[in-house]
Amino acid sequence: MWQAYSAAHPEAVAVSPEYTVEHFGDTRRLADELLTHVLSGRKRATSELAADFLARGDAVPRIGSHWIACDGTGTPRLILRSIELRLGPFGTADEAFARDEGEDDLSLASWQREHRRYWTRVSAAQGREWSETDEIVFERFTVVWPPAHADKVSTVHGSGRVPGSP
Structure with missing residues (x-):
């Protein structure tokens, strides 16, 4: 999947060649449910405790970074690209x-x-x-691969789907 995306979008990969392989949530069912929301276009943001990145030994994402989103079985399904990031406590959502x-x-x-329940559990x-008061990474993303699921990209500004737009 990454090789196909890289061949089709060498400029995006040159700007941000790193990527992670992840899934949403902490269970197979939740990973599949949230991935379904991404596939439908309903979900274009996610949030995660900064401590969870540290616990895995991962760096916090940066604007332009990529991640391969897997389903609950670990099968890669989509490539996402971070378009907006901020850190803040729970109350800033x-x-x-x-x-x-x-x-x-x-x-x-x-x-x-739901996030109180989730973060208490994990x-x-x-x-x-x-x-x-724990630090949270609030991230908006765009789907960039495969083409059948990729968000429309403006050729004028080169930006992905505007979060919250129809």
Whole structure:
């Protein structure tokens, strides 16, 4: 998958040649559910505890970095590219980000409820206690590969789908 993308988009790879291979969530079911939201176009953002990147030995992503999103079995399905990143505590998430993350009913209230549960669970599994003051990586992304699922890219500005746009 990466070789095909690299051949088709050498300029994007030259700017950001690194990539990670990951899946959404912490279970096979959640990985598949969230990937389905990405495939449908509903999900164009994600959030992760900065501590989780450190626990895996991964660097925090940067604008332009790529990641290969896998399904729950570990099969690569899509290549995503980071288009917006920020760090902040739990309370800095807003309605627009909750909507772009594409989960549940798209509201900030459900985003907060479900992410409290999720981060409490994954932190406990790693022997930590989660706090709303912990640093979170808020990321917006675009789907860049395969072409059948890639977001439309503006040729004027070279930018991906604007998060929150129809």
